[in-house]
Amino acid sequence: MAGLLLRGFDIRKGYLDGTTQTRLIEALRPILKAAPLVRPVTPSGKEMSVRMTSAGALGWVTDRSGYRYQDHHPKGEKWPAIPEAIRTIWHDLVSAEREPDCCLINYYDDSAKMGLHQDKDEADFSWPVLSISLGDDALFRIGNTTRGGKTESVWLSSGDVVIMGGPARLTYHGVDRIRPGSSRLLPKGGRINLTLRVAR
Numbered sequence: 430m431a432g433l434l435l436r437g438f439d440i441r442k443g444y445l446d447g448t449t450q451t452r453l454i455e456a457l458r459p460i461l462k463a464a465p466l467v468r469p470v471t472p473s474g475k476e477m478s479v480r481m482t483s484a485g486a487l488g489w490v491t492d493r494s495g496y497r498y499q500d501h502h503p504k505g506e507k508w509p510a511i512p513e514a515i516r517t518i519w520h521d522l523v524s525a526e527r528e529p530d531c532c533l534i535n536y537y538d539d540s541a542k543m544g545l546h547q548d549k550d551e552a553d554f555s556w557p558v559l560s561i562s563l564g565d566d567a568l569f570r571i572g573n574t575t576r577g578g579k580t581e582s583v584w585l586s587s588g589d590v591v592i593m594g595g596p597a598r599l600t601y602h603g604v605d606r607i608r609p610g611s612s613r614l615l616p617k618g619g620r621i622n623l624t625l626r627v628a629r
Contacts, residue, residue: 435583436571437597445518445588450563450614456512457534457621460484463509464502466536472496478541484511484532487628489550496550498531498628511625515561519625522592523559529625537567537607537620545572545580545603548593548626556627557594563587564620566608572601587612587620 433440445453466480469491483489487498488508501507511532519529535543548558562585569591572580582605585591593600607620615621 432592433583435581436600437593437595438571438600438602439592439594440583440585441522441590441592442586443588444590445561447588449514450588452514453512453561453563453623454614454621456514460509460512460534464488464506465504466534467503469503477543478537479543480536480538480541482534484509484515484534485530487530489531489533489626489628498550515623515625518561518590519559522590523557523625527556527627529559530628531626533624533626535622535624537565537604537622539607539609539619541604541619542606543604545570545576545601547599547601548624549599551626551628553627553629554598557592557598559625560591560593561623561625562589562591562620563623564612564615565618566611567620567622568605568607570603570605572603574599574601576601584608587614 464482466482468480470476472495489498564587567585568582569585570580570582
């Protein structure tokens, strides 16, 4: 399926059908029970509006000690495995040989957003970051490889998949807001964003 190419971001609109989206939500339920969502703080002590958890060998965390990958949930338990239904999307779009180390799970409620940032805590930038949108629409902003300058935005809907690789791998990006009530996928509303990464 051809995608919309925006500043090097390969955006696959409607890549996942409704049945697949529902299957992914069901696959996430045991993960969220074993590794509950937490509201992290940045190294400066600012609380993030997004709640997050992870699956895989490693999970991405942030606290007063810094941004990093680690092999356990902040409460101490090992991260659950990445479900096959999620890994299949990675295999189809990125690689059937190299497994992702991390599936970062971000939950956005009505007021959550994510400032412009780079995904740069990984050891190898040659692998893309694969992003999966589930639930309410999100206004996704794409900037440049350095801070500042003109940005462009696109609405991401449930079932959209974004591949961020190549020259765009270190481009600043973020979520300005979500559109509450735009999807019925999640019983309590909101948006779940999955990002699959090779971290090691």
